[in-house]
Amino acid sequence: MQRLARLTRRCLTALDAIASRVYGWPWNPLHQSGTVAVAMLLALVGTGIYLLLVYRLGAPADSVARIAADPWLGSWIRTLHRYASDLFVLAAALHAARMFAQGRDWGPRTLAWVSGVLLLLLGLLCAWTGYVMAWDTFGERLAREGARLLDVLPVFSEPLSRIFAGDGAVPSAFFFVNLFAHIVLPLGAGVGLWLHVSRLARPTLLPPTRVMWSILGALTVASVLWPAALGSAADAFTLPLSTPLDLVAAWWLPLSERMSAGAAWSVASVIFIALLLVPRFNRRPRTGAWAPSHVDTRLCTGCNQCPQDCPWDAITMVKRDDDRPTLVAHVDASKCVSCGVCAGSCAPMGVGPLGRSGRDQLSVLRTRILPEITAQPSAIVAVCCAQAPASHIAALRARGAAIHDVPCVGNLHSSVVELLVRQGARGVIVCGCPPRDCVGREGPKWLGERFYAQREAELQPRVDTARVWVATLATGDLAGTLSTFDDFAQRVAALPSPDREHDVQLQAECEPVAAAAPATAPATAPATAPATAPATAPAQ
Template sequence: MNAADRRPAERAAFRFLASFDAGANRLYGWRANPLYQSGTIVVACFLLMLLTGLWLVLFYRVGAPYDSVARITGDRWVGNWMRGVHRYASDAAVLATLVHAFRMFAQGRSWGPRALAWVSGVVLLGLILACGWTGYVMVWDTFGQSLAREGARMLDALPILSEPTSRAFTGERPLPPAFFFLNLFAHIGIPLAMGIGFWLHLSRVARPALLPPKPLLYGLVGGLVLISLALPIGMLPEASPFHAPAMVRLDLFYAFWLPFTRWLRPGPALLLMIGSALALLSVPLVTRRRAAAPPPSTVDEDLCVGCEQCAADCPFEAITMVTRPPGGRSELVARVDPARCVSCGICAGSCAPMGVGPPGRTGRDQLSAARAFLDDPARRSGEHVVICCDRGAERWGDAIAAEGAAVLPVDCAGNLHTSIIELCVRGGAAGVLVVACPPRDCWNREGPRWLLARVYHDREAELQARVDRRRVRVTYANASEATEVLAAYRGFVDDTRPLGAGGADPGEVGAECEPVAAEEQS
């Protein structure tokens, strides 16, 4: 995605996010950066809630909701911290969901084929909040009562119920166990519905990461247990229809809206809630690119050798292999589903014969651009070439260039074709430093992972063995990590200085990728 094509709000959000990411990388490293793992943290919290919830429901009584929760809370050995973990995990889930949503917005990953993930994510957030709502009502303390009454008040604004639901909480008669049974049913049923939401949310991505890396997972679970033990959860006074509590301890993650809506009439309060939900749902429309959306990948069937690598690498399952009509060069040919393709270009890097990729960003297009870059009279033999994405180049490209590097910005380092690296080395560069986003921060999901595999582990469209690996390095940095990139660059220059300038005729590189060569590979 072209950085210039992004709206000011998105650019500002991205700068903000990148700064936080950089700080978290320094503290936790990119592998365990919790900001990169916001989505998987939600899943981990969800599983934690399921486990603790299953235990808690064994001791919950719909006939005596408050007393049964008080009994659970009074059990210092298990009940108290189990309830604490259940509650704090649900809070952490909301927090992580908000970070995740902000991340997708800031990185412009909320529209086009990704709109389904955004919309299902908003629905999931709504379900999490609704589930928390029912969870607090289950306790039937002053906070639960406030939530129930406020919910009923807004529901009464709808002209569909002749009897106001608020009357259930007036004290005319005790609340029946059926109310708490229904509430418990909803509290258990909503997470089941969320399973469908999760499936939809992940339905357009290949190999979704569901859990955070182990150190982060253990840290999260351990931290929640520790905090539940150290700061044990308490009980608020029992709900009473005859006493309005002076002070309520609100869970701001779930009831942030309560202090505001209470001062509004039910109709406007309900409209505010519905309006907020619609505003969130409409983000894919608002963030849609003003200019034409980047076109989906296309396949040059004359070049395609049916190797299936692009289908295997596509992070969005947008490429399938179909049987080619008889007489073709291979049995199978790649086919791109434009409805699923986000134009990430990962396939461009995975195709050895350079036959697939978004128009203008295929391996061949990258090669042409790199040739033009190397043909620039300003280029000197023995230079170090730094290949990085547009976003990185925008932030620290000048600083690297000031160190003497030749900066070659590309759309995404993750869809870099390894031939470009070879072209640079054989064109006389002393070394090629590829600066990619940290793997969990890749806008195109799996770019750095495949890049590394192609450069060092012979994954298809691999960097040829003839390229001296000492002259090539892949490093990770986000757009705000200028210091880290400079340090990596200086270290790379020091390491490659004894090697001198690279060499050989760069013109040979293109021939490697001609269809004939690809045919030989197959």
């Protein structure tokens, strides 16, 4: 399973590189696959309502042919409906592949994975019933195959296949039931979508406006330019030479037709069950890198920041069991995905997964990077997300940067950057992933706000922010990475040599106030004017 995940990841990385080069990483549609699928669902509902108004149950083939022949509205709306359904299937499959490749499919994410698989299945079933509604040769072919598959199940008293034999007209009840299913399935998809995002604190349902309208606009133009093919009307007394086949939404049909009904059910069941069991196969022991976050109640000041930052609503504030008047953070391990975003949110550095709290980060820094800076005082330190492309990190190293990697930039505590600057680093560039491709969901978003918008735990005013920069390392955009680094290197080269402070003890500075005193604000709350954001703060 891990090997398959690595292979999927390699394929996706190659695709991401192409898309980032073409569109630029902020608008890479592959990073938006989940939200694109939702946008397509909305497009399907919108176009579907129009089609429902002009569709006639009594004459399905005729009514669809009339819709297709209407050049002003019907043709392109019908085509847009079809292309949107194909794009929905593609986007949902790509989204699932990305979650699988990044290991975001087990533990607390199991519900999202399982509901996502069901949503994809609903999408395929909905496409199936939609094609049958048109009742052209392809629709009839799908209906025959569906009847063949259903006839082996002990469900219907009379074999469904005889409906299409030709010894009688296809009953209108069949088209009614099909239409009913075509309408009910998307309602089910709505429920599935609610389940899919129910564990998230702040689900993102739609892609950025520019991406969404670009995709919808492009699909509309394509619908006008290339109207979707419609086969000839279904006729039980003629064997069609060929039918149009939707390779995206009905890819399974050529395979299914070559199998016996029993074999087709068996293969489909095995695939479906295997997909449902992916969280079981992919799960890791909740230790080490996968250990849930832990709260050091001695350090917790009850500031309520980590519950606000947690992307999974895994942290709540509860009553303390000692005599301090504040609340204390409590992590629900069953909801925690070990993203570590809370570690960067805690000013006193009292929360985070095992070995990744702010204090742990400072300890690692002292042993790994500080000796390097001491030896080479003019070095620029690049703090890079562990998910960043290796080629980019190698290129930065070749430029003379000292590399310090973190599991996710959302984990990074601002004290780490402060320590680096106060210990004499010429500059610190923090390199995160594109925001919509963050395995911790909201890492780059919170990092930017902590550094530039005074979000707890903010970068302290005593830090020279001219020496700090936040960059994005996007697969396929090495030139952009190097350009950003070179610009930053030029800027810090123009600054005077940094003053190296000795014996900086940030842990001690971040200790909360005495237990007896009411700790309504973290001990590290800014006492002076807030740090000014750089004139060209990164867009989030």
